Amino acid sequence: MHTPPAARITLNRDQxxxxxxxHADTIAARWRExxxxxxxxAASALDSHAADLTADEETPAVRKLLDSMLSFETEHPAALSAPAVRDRVAQAIAADDGHPWETISADTQQHYRDNADAVLAVLPAPADRAAVLHEAADVAHAExxxxxxxxxxxxxxxxxxxxxxxxxxxxxxQQTEHPPESP
Incomplete structure (x- = not known):
């Protein structure tokens, strides 16, 4: 019976x-074949990289890599739907005017939603995650x-x-944002 791996793990720097x-050793073994x-x-370079990762003293490159990975934000909040964003903006505008959302009438709430629409209309379109990641990949390759x-x-x-x-x-x-259309 196969036990699925944990959905979340915590590692310290050494781990x-x-x-x-x-991982480098595993890839090196494949390259040797x-x-x-x-x-x-390639296998020799990966062996050297693995040795640097487990050395008693961190090299500057390993330090930078580990610092980057340990500070990388892996949790991405789910994107809010357009109506949810609109309501949050409307509630913030109402609160700024001194009107708690729960205390105002439906007509007044609609007025604040209309104001939120006006605010949202002038904001830039949300970033395309796939495009941003492709751009970051290009930077990494150039670097x-x-x-x-x-x-x-x-x-x-x-x-x-x-x-x-x-x-x-x-x-x-890109596959998640724009799934292929089925025939």
């Missing part, structure tokens, strides 16, 4: 580094070239891996 090192020198070079020059192959490989992950997240977001 996160060990998990990332294990591939033919050609480039696969061996990889700079990192190679400044910090070496391992740092560049890390940036490329981040770029690839962001690209996958963008593709997943």
């Amino acid at each position: 996160l580094a060990a998990l990332l090192a294990h 591939s033919p050609g020198r480039s696969a061996w070079v 990889a070239a700079h990192l190679y020059d400044d910090m070496g192959q391992k740092a560049a490989a890390g940036a490329r891996l981040v770029g690839a992950r962001l690209s996958r997240m963008a593709d997943e977001a």
Whole structure:
């Protein structure tokens, strides 16, 4: 019988580094099974990255990676529907005018909703999550070239891996935001 993994886990810094090192080792093992020198070079770079992750003293690149991952916000509040946003704005305007929402008539509530519509009409459209993630992936890929020059192959490989992950997240977001139409 298969027990599904926990939906949420908590890791400390050392555990996160060990998990990332294990991931690098797993990918390196796959690359070793591939033919050609480039696969061996990739596996060696991943071995080196895994060693850096579990070293007694953090390198600047590992410190930056772990700091970034540990401070990354994984919880994204569910997007509010347009009517929910409209009502929140209307309630905020009414409260600012000194009128608690529960104490005003339906006609007055509608007046505040109309005001909220006017406010919302001038705001920019919400960001397309997939587009933002694609842009971030492009930045990570471009940064990889700079990192190679400044910090070496391992740092560049890390940036490329981040770029690839962001690209996958963008593709997943695009499928969620714009599911393919069925025939």
